[in-house]
Amino acid sequence: MFARMALMKPVGSTQKARVLVVDDEENQRMGLASMISAWGYRTETAADGQEALEKLLSTPVDVVVTDLMMPRMSGAELLEQMSQQGITTPAIVATAFGNIETAVATIHDLGAFWFLEKPIQPTVMRVLLERAAAQGELAGESERLRRALSYQGVLGELVGHSPVMRQVFSLIQQVAPSKASVLITGESGTGKELAARAIHENSPRKDGPFVAINCAALPETLIESELFGHEKGAFTGAAERRAGCFELSQNGTLLLDELGEMPIGTQAKLLRVLEDSRVRRLGGKSEMEVDVRVIASTNRDPEDALRDGKLREDLFYRLNVFHIHLPPLRERKSDIVAIAESLLTLLNAKHSCKVSGIDPDVAEALQAYDWPGNVRELRNVMERAVILTGEGNIRLGHLPPQVNPQSKKVSVPRMDDPMAVMLPVGTTVADAERALIYKTLEHTKNNKTRASEILGISLKTMHNKLKEYESSDAG
Numbered sequence: 001m002f003a004r005m006a007l008m009k010p011v012g013s014t015q016k017a018r019v020l021v022v023d024d025e026e027n028q029r030m031g032l033a034s035m036i037s038a039w040g041y042r043t044e045t046a047a048d049g050q051e052a053l054e055k056l057l058s059t060p061v062d063v064v065v066t067d068l069m070m071p072r073m074s075g076a077e078l079l080e081q082m083s084q085q086g087i088t089t090p091a092i093v094a095t096a097f098g099n100i101e102t103a104v105a106t107i108h109d110l111g112a113f114w115f116l117e118k119p120i121q122p123t124v125m126r127v128l129l130e131r132a133a134a135q136g137e138l139a140g141e142s143e144r145l146r147r148a149l150s151y152q153g154v155l156g157e158l159v160g161h162s163p164v165m166r167q168v169f170s171l172i173q174q175v176a177p178s179k180a181s182v183l184i185t186g187e188s189g190t191g192k193e194l195a196a197r198a199i200h201e202n203s204p205r206k207d208g209p210f211v212a213i214n215c216a217a218l219p220e221t222l223i224e225s226e227l228f229g230h231e232k233g234a235f236t237g238a239a240e241r242r243a244g245c246f247e248l249s250q251n252g253t254l255l256l257d258e259l260g261e262m263p264i265g266t267q268a269k270l271l272r273v274l275e276d277s278r279v280r281r282l283g284g285k286s287e288m289e290v291d292v293r294v295i296a297s298t299n300r301d302p303e304d305a306l307r308d309g310k311l312r313e314d315l316f317y318r319l320n321v322f323h324i325h326l327p328p329l330r331e332r333k334s335d336i337v338a339i340a341e342s343l344l345t346l347l348n349a350k351h352s353c354k355v356s357g358i359d360p361d362v363a364e365a366l367q368a369y370d371w372p373g374n375v376r377e378l379r380n381v382m383e384r385a386v387i388l389t390g391e392g393n394i395r396l397g398h399l400p401p402q403v404n405p406q407s408k409k410v411s412v413p414r415m416d417d418p419m420a421v422m423l424p425v426g427t428t429v430a431d432a433e434r435a436l437i438y439k440t441l442e443h444t445k446n447n448k449t450r451a452s453e454i455l456g457i458s459l460k461t462m463h464n465k466l467k468e469y470e471s472s473d474a475g
Contacts, residue, residue: 017133018042018059022052022066022078023094032065032094032120039126041133049073053081061089063132065125068095083204086177090132094120157194159342160335164327168195175322176202181274183259183319184297186326189376192297193255195326200253205293208252213245216261224266225282228273234283246279246290259296259319260305267312274318294319329371329378337363339375340382347386351450354391362394369403387453390444434469437462 019041023029026047033043044059046052050073052066064082068075075093082089096118114128158169175182176199184192193212200210218226225235229244245254256262262270273279274294278287296319298305305311329336337358344355358366362385371377385398396404421439423432437455444450452462 017062017129018044019063019065019129019133020044020046020052020055020061020089022046022049022064022070022075024048024067024070028067028118035122035125036065036129039129041129049075049078049081052078053085056082056087056089057085063129064089064091065129066091066093068093084179086204088204090135092116092125092128092132094118158191158198159339160332161338162332162334164332165335168324168326171322171324172198173202175199175324177204178322179293180321181293181319182295182322182324183302183316184295184324184326185302186297186299187328187374188299189374190326190328191375192299192326193257195324196253196255196295196297199295200293203253203293205252209249210253210255211245211249212255212257214257216258220263220266223262224269227266227270228279229281229284231281231283234281238283241281244279244281246273246292247288249292251291253293253295256294256296256319258298260298260300260302260310264309264312267315271312271315271318274315329374333367336366336371336378339378340366343379343382344386347383351383351387351453352447353386353389353450355386355389356391356393358394359396361396362399365396365399365403365405368405387450390447390450434465437465437469 019033019036021029021033021036021043022045023032024047029045029047033045037043041063044055044061046055048070049066052064053073055061056064064078066075066078073081075095079091079093082091092114094116114132116124116128158165160166160168172195182196182199184195186192196212197210200206213223213226215223225238225242225244227244227246229242229247230238232238232241256270273290276287277290277292279290280287298311300310302311302316302320306313306316340358340363344357347353348355366378366381373380381400381403382394384400385394388398389395396406421432421436423435427435437451440451440454441448444454448462448466449459452459455462
């Protein structure tokens with residue numbers, strides 16, 4: 001059959017995909033490779049999964065066609081190794097020992113592109129190769145785009161052109177394909193959760209769940225239930241069975257935020273789960289196996305936490321396989337304007353605004369400030385400024401006093417300033433309040449929600465005031 005098919009006319013010269021054929025039977029391997037070559041593909045061969053893995057690690061391949069039952073390393077073990085090594089090449093599995101259960105396990109559990117039973121139907125194989133090669137090309141293009149964006153200072157939701165952030169991006173891209181635990185350190189507000197999400201999104205687990213738990217936000221009586229889950233009646237108030245974070249993040253990533261605040265007793269139980277990859281719900285009698293990549297973060301210096309007895313040394317070394325430190329914003333001021341501008345699209349959509357950019361003196365003010373709250377504080381400042389601006393460019397007057405260098409200067413508003421409210425001496429407080437509300441509504445084009453946000457009052461209060469003024473005018 002293979003010899004007859006090999007005489008078919010090759011496809012167009014544009015077909016340059018490389019296919020790796022893996023089979024321990026030489027006749028099957030060479031016959032299948034010959035048939036695929038006749039269709040215009042470039043082919044490589046391997047006699048078992050071990051040889052195939054070595055070639056995949058050294059040679060670019062677009063599609064893998066592999067037998068399932070082989071010595072040294074089976075097709076299933078090959079797929080597992082590919083996943084662990086971060087190799088995303090689509091794989092078509094062909095075997096003479098096929099059944100529905102094997103097919104489901106191969107495709108869904110091991111991540112194969114498709115499953116075929118021998119003898120192989122050439123027409124089916126040809127169609128699958130075309131589709132698998134197309135998927136591989138899209139995946140490769142997606143990876144190239146992700147890397148191109150990182151070179152331009154964007155990785156996931158992280159933004160930065162500074163050398164120190166480029167180094168962070170490089171570390172994330174290096175560790176993401178692996179299964180290694182990661183410890184992310186940095187001051188509060190530097191974006192540790194964003195870095196953890198970037199690792200997840202660039203890993204083979206990206207289609208799995210990403211679950212984050214704040215170890216500092218939960219009391220000691222609840223954190224174990226949140227992590228490991230509990231059975232009904234395990235403790236007072238446990239009215240039903242509940243899955244913990246390890247179960248919820250199965251085949252995905254679990255972020256343990258503020259690890260240094262976790263109770264020492266819980267740290268010991270966590271260490272056991274990490275070492276055994278098995279978890280038992282509180283009140284449960286049996287353990288369940290979990291496949292979870294764990295990332296930990298802390299705003300404390302790990303060395304200080306170890307010295308103070310806040311962090312177990314064995315847990316620290318178990319999690320600190322790969323360390324990424326996020327610098328404070330004051331140490332990468334060249335990134336501030338880029339981060340601020342990147343937030344505009346999100347904040348415009350959130351508040352139905354049309355802010356187009358920031359004035360040059362605003363950019364200078366943002367870069368001059370030290371940002372003790374880091375990126376989180378910058379986002380809050382930008383959100384306030386977007387609400388106040390509504391549309392057009394953000395100006396100095398839209399910045400809060402601690403950021404605005406002119407806030408301490410006494411200035412008299414000009415009569416022609418559209419943002420100013422001019423009131424004569426003798427104006428009552430009630431009349432001043434009314435004038436301010438109407439001026440703010442004029443600025444927001446009668447958007448009462450945005451006007452109430454600017455004035456710092458509730459929407460209900462805004463409506464009550466307007467009804468009061470209408471009633472007064474009617475009287």
